Amino acid sequence: MSQSEQERAQGTNSISFVGVVAAVVVFAVALAAASLLFAITNNDQTPSASRTVNVTVKEYSVTAPPTALAGDVTFVVTNAGTMPHELLVVLSNALPGQIPLTDSGDPPVPVSSGADKISEDGSVGETGGDPLEPGETRTFTVTDLAAGKYQLLCNIAGHYKNGMWSEFRVL
Numbered sequence: 570m571s572q573s574e575q576e577r578a579q580g581t582n583s584i585s586f587v588g589v590v591a592a593v594v595v596f597a598v599a600l601a602a603a604s605l606l607f608a609i610t611n612n613d614q615t616p617s618a619s620r621t622v623n624v625t626v627k628e629y630s631v632t633a634p635p636t637a638l639a640g641d642v643t644f645v646v647t648n649a650g651t652m653p654h655e656l657l658v659v660l661s662n663a664l665p666g667q668i669p670l671t672d673s674g675d676p677p678v679p680v681s682s683g684a685d686k687i688s689e690d691g692s693v694g695e696t697g698g699d700p701l702e703p704g705e706t707r708t709f710t711v712t713d714l715a716a717g718k719y720q721l722l723c724n725i726a727g728h729y730k731n732g733m734w735s736e737f738r739v740l
């Protein structure tokens with residue numbers, strides 16, 4: 570290779586190098602723009618997404634997201650267990666799983682002994698009616714659910730004590 574051929578070759582190489590750098594920069598800018606667009610779009614969609622709360626109840630647990638946004642919140646409750654369950658949304662400052670058992674019966678009323686349910690005074694919404702049979706899914710909406718500290722729980726006799734609760738904050 571003569572010196573002029575080497576210069577041309579180097580020249581070609583440096584043009585290619587500049588081309589690659591330019592392509593990388595264009596790609597990076599496009600990626601940044603795409604990320605920004607996604608962030609904006611995603612942010613717009615977040616509020617409605619977190620006003621739908623999917624809940625699974627079974628022996629003996631309540632599985633749900635830890636938070637939702639205040640407003641009209643829809644709960645989609647599925648009984649994945651082998652016995653009937655229900656779901657209540659209860660406003661409470663008690664520690665998770667520590668709401669006192671004071672009641673019994675259906676509807677629950679205070680009792681002096683043999684309590685196996687919590688008081689439903691703090692309940693702001695529930696599946697209602699008959700408990701959900703195994704495999705059943707039921708939806709209910711709490712209108713204007715206020716910010717605060719809640720527990721999602723099953724108040725069938727003994728079920729709360731056995732672990733059917735989930736800490737839930739409305740933001």
Ligand SMILES: [Cu+2]
Nearest residue numbers: 654723725728
């Ligand atoms: Cu239950």
